Amino acid sequence: MLADLKELVLCESFSADLGAVARSAEVVGALGARLLGAAPETIVIGGVTHLRWTFGTPRVLLVGHHDTVWPIGSLDTHPWSVAGGRARGPGVLDMKAGLVQMFHALASLPSPEGVCVLVNGDEEVGSTTSRQLIERSARGCAATFVLEAAADEKGALKTARKGTSRYEVVVHGRAAHSGQEPEKGVNATVEIAHQVLAVAGFGASSAASGADGGPLGAATVTPTLMSSGSARNTVPALARLAVDVRAPTTAEQDRIDALVRGLGxxxxxxxxxxxxxxxxxxxxPESSAALFALACGIAAELGQEPLRGRAVGGASDANYTAAAGCPTLDGLGAVGGGAHADSEYVDVARLVPRTRLLAELIARTRQ
Structure with missing residues (x-):
C-alpha cells in the first residue's frame, strides 16, 4: 500500500492544472486496473478527467477524488517521505491514501460485483463538473462510502456535514481623481466596508437566533477575500468581496441566501x-446513522478501537450523495492530520485496519 501511495503522491494533481489532473487520472486508473482487474471508464467533462469502474448492478458506491490543493512543484518543498510511522507529501492525506485504501479494500474481496467506484478530479474546487455524475451514480445504491480523511487524528468518521454557499459581492462606484475632485467619485472601497460588516453580521445573527443546527451548530458567514481600487490616487470604482457560508440545514442555507441577495x-x-x-x-446525521452503527459493530468484531462520529463544517462529495437520497458515511479514508497544510501526514499503522473496515462494510451492504 505504501508503494502505491508513493506512486500517487509523486504524480502531482493540482485542481487548477487540468493537464496535471489528466496525468494523475492515468496513474490512478492504472493502479485501479491492476488491483481490480478492469480498466476504468474515463470521463472528461469541462476538461476535467474523472474515472469510473462499474461492476454489475451497483448497490454500493465508493467515492474519492484525485485532485489536490497543492500547486505543481510542491514536491520540491514537501517531498514524499516515510519516517516515524508517518507518510508525508502533497495530497497524501487529502486524499491519495484514501484512494489506495479504497482499491485495496475492494481487491481484497472475492469479487467487486455490485460496486461502483467513482474518482473525480475537481472535488477541491466544488465538484462543479462532476456533481451530476456523482448524484446519478448514488441514486439507487444502498450505500455510499466516501474515502475522505478521518475527521481527526484519532480516526473519527464524518457523520454529518454543513452545506456550503459561496458568493461574490461586487460594488460598482465611480472613479475620480482623489486629489483634485474626489467629490465627483463614488468610493467603492467605502461601500465594500459597509458590506463586510453587514455580511459578518449575518453569521452573528444566526448564532444569536439559536437556529437549530443540531450537532452541526449554527451557520457561519465569513467575509474572506477582498479587493478594491486601481490606483493610489483614484477614487475606487470597483470592489469585490468573497463570502463563505456554512449552513447546518437547508432552511438556514435558504435564509442566509435571501439575506445575502438582499444586500443594498x-x-x-x-x-x-x-x-x-x-x-x-x-x-x-440521519444520512449516516445506520451505516455508522454498522461500522461500529464491524470495528468491534475486528478487534479495532471503538469508532467515534463527528459532525464537521467542511463539505465533500458526501453532501451530494446524501442529498441524492443515498445513505452515506464519510471519513473512511486515512487517519492523519494537517490536510491542506505544511504538516500534512498519514498515520501508516492505520492504513490496513481502515482498509479492512471498509472491505467489511462493502461486503455487508452490497448484498
Whole structure:
C-alpha cells in the first residue's frame, strides 16, 4: 500500500492544472486496473478527467477524488517521505491514501460485483463538473462510502456535514481623481466596508437566533477575500468581496441566501451586485446513522478501537450523495492530520485496519 501511495503522491494533481489532473487520472486508473482487474471508464467533462469502474448492478458506491490543493512543484518543498510511522507529501492525506485504501479494500474481496467506484478530479474546487455524475451514480445504491480523511487524528468518521454557499459581492462606484475632485467619485472601497460588516453580521445573527443546527451548530458567514481600487490616487470604482457560508440545514442555507441577495448599497451612487449562491447541500446525521452503527459493530468484531462520529463544517462529495437520497458515511479514508497544510501526514499503522473496515462494510451492504 505504501508503494502505491508513493506512486500517487509523486504524480502531482493540482485542481487548477487540468493537464496535471489528466496525468494523475492515468496513474490512478492504472493502479485501479491492476488491483481490480478492469480498466476504468474515463470521463472528461469541462476538461476535467474523472474515472469510473462499474461492476454489475451497483448497490454500493465508493467515492474519492484525485485532485489536490497543492500547486505543481510542491514536491520540491514537501517531498514524499516515510519516517516515524508517518507518510508525508502533497495530497497524501487529502486524499491519495484514501484512494489506495479504497482499491485495496475492494481487491481484497472475492469479487467487486455490485460496486461502483467513482474518482473525480475537481472535488477541491466544488465538484462543479462532476456533481451530476456523482448524484446519478448514488441514486439507487444502498450505500455510499466516501474515502475522505478521518475527521481527526484519532480516526473519527464524518457523520454529518454543513452545506456550503459561496458568493461574490461586487460594488460598482465611480472613479475620480482623489486629489483634485474626489467629490465627483463614488468610493467603492467605502461601500465594500459597509458590506463586510453587514455580511459578518449575518453569521452573528444566526448564532444569536439559536437556529437549530443540531450537532452541526449554527451557520457561519465569513467575509474572506477582498479587493478594491486601481490606483493610489483614484477614487475606487470597483470592489469585490468573497463570502463563505456554512449552513447546518437547508432552511438556514435558504435564509442566509435571501439575506445575502438582499444586500443594498449605503453609499449614494453606488450599486451592489451579488454573484454565486448555494453549492453543496447539508448532509444531516440521519444520512449516516445506520451505516455508522454498522461500522461500529464491524470495528468491534475486528478487534479495532471503538469508532467515534463527528459532525464537521467542511463539505465533500458526501453532501451530494446524501442529498441524492443515498445513505452515506464519510471519513473512511486515512487517519492523519494537517490536510491542506505544511504538516500534512498519514498515520501508516492505520492504513490496513481502515482498509479492512471498509472491505467489511462493502461486503455487508452490497448484498
Amino acid at each position: 448599497a449605503r453609499t449614494p451612487g453606488a450599486t451592489v451586485e451579488v454573484l454565486g449562491g448555494r453549492q453543496r447541500p447539508p448532509m444531516g
